[in-house]
Amino acid sequence: MAIKIKQLTHIYNEGTPFEKVALHDVNLHIKDGSFLGIIGHTGSGKSTLIQMFNGLLKPTRGEVYVKGINIHEDGVDKKHIRQSVGLVFQYPEYQLFEMTVYDDVAYGPKNLGLEGDALKERIESSLKAVGLDEEFWQKSPFELSGGQKRRVAIAGVLAMNPDILILDEPTAGLDPKGREELFSQLKEMHETRHLTIVLISHSMEDVARYVEELIVLYRGEIAFKGDTREVFKHRERLEEIGLGVPQIRHIMDALKEKGMLVDTDVLTVEEAASKLIACLEKEVNNA
């Protein structure tokens, strides 16, 4: 079990007029090797929840376990927890500061005490994992495009060698190609490094295409959790709570409503096309 959250409640400014319950009695298990998405509208508690995962916030009530360790128990090494759970904030490229891409990625592992070949290996494999070739390594991070900067920042977190990688809207502000590249790289890291990945997204199309499981937060509680396809079956409820289903589902649902005998349960446009073709061909054969 990568992360376990038990009866967690978090209240900001408790006991003041600005008191706000951000999370209410949340129970959650994230298995090792998950590729999980978190969706929910602004203020639903997503960012609060992910800051619980590496102990950046201490819950008002409840327990957080990382790899079986209760992280708020006395004597637990928080530094170790934060190395094991890497957190990539929104717009992480604003946190780049070194003269070269290479040095920026080196900052974390150096502080962990790595040196020599081990350090070199760590930096280079992290940069390669995010798809930044050698030609970029000696450049200033500020010469790079938005998407490239973001990948440098993610490489910096990867270089800490975390077991669990948490990302808060990793593709916000990236163009379609940048979004696709970043998601493909995350997927590959998940597959080849067996990294547990948890990410927040506002794009239903992106989570439908890439993540395996979904958590839907609504007003500080978990509204749905499960297989991505299963979660998106609840179109009505998802729309009620300010989210929705991928665009393509609107087309499929409308066709079904007209009377087409098609399986509407699709996650991507490609899948929709092949289901529609199967349906149209069947009609021809029957005719």
Place this chain on the structure above:
Amino acid sequence: MKNIVEAKDLTFEYLIHDDQGKVEDTIIALDHINVTIKEGEFVAVLGHNGSGKSTFAKHLNGILSPKSGMLWVNNIDLSNGEHIWEVRKDVGMVFQNPDNQIVATIVEEDVAFGPENLGVEPSEIRKRVDEAIHTVEMDDYKRVSPNQLSGGQKQRIAIAGVIAMQPKCIIFDESTAMLDPIGRSQVMKTMQKLNKEQGITIIHITHYMQEAILADRIIVIDEGKVLLSGSPKEVFKNVEEIRRIGLDVPDSTYLIYLLRQKGYDLDPTLLTTKEVVDAIWQLKSNN
């Protein structure tokens, strides 16, 4: 109708300096670009990160000045970096990050900031602020502190601040990038309302193809040049060209493209969910 923006051979370069301050490299961000935008038009500008679209937008209210070429905005000559204060009365800009554009501690004071700086009479300011807040449907939040608002609400306050200056044109520079689905649709509705009801010219820079459908015209910028310009139907039918430059087409258009690839006879300019659903239904009925 008269032109509000007229750019002829507009060119802009970014200079990259080395450690000694000598120019090491130049990047041509806008390469002899020709664009005209009519008063009252709703234009979406698309392009990948680094294509030059934001550089172009920043010329329209004098944040950047052209290296060469001509630029007229609302009959003001911006070719030489002069008259920028005049043009900023007419052309407002809403940026990406809602937190970076709020200056006051109370919503209505924030909205009043612009007209105050223009030297508008106090009674007139009162009137404009009330109207602007009403237009963005935030009447209930006049005396609230902006830090208690959601991202979409903050963006609408930023828009109200621009409207209170009574501009003829508003540029939205990826103003929806950081918002959740509800926030995005709120801001899009506000844009459409300003365009339809008040005749304000809207220039919307976005990475969301679904938003670009709502525009009268789409301009696609690539490598500092205008690659495509036309109605959403005309532009999005070029599926392969658009994907080649790292952008995407709406899911509805892509579905039609995939079905056409398999030999189905469908009109490549279909765009809305309804059009696509009707066309596929027709196909089925013809079988």
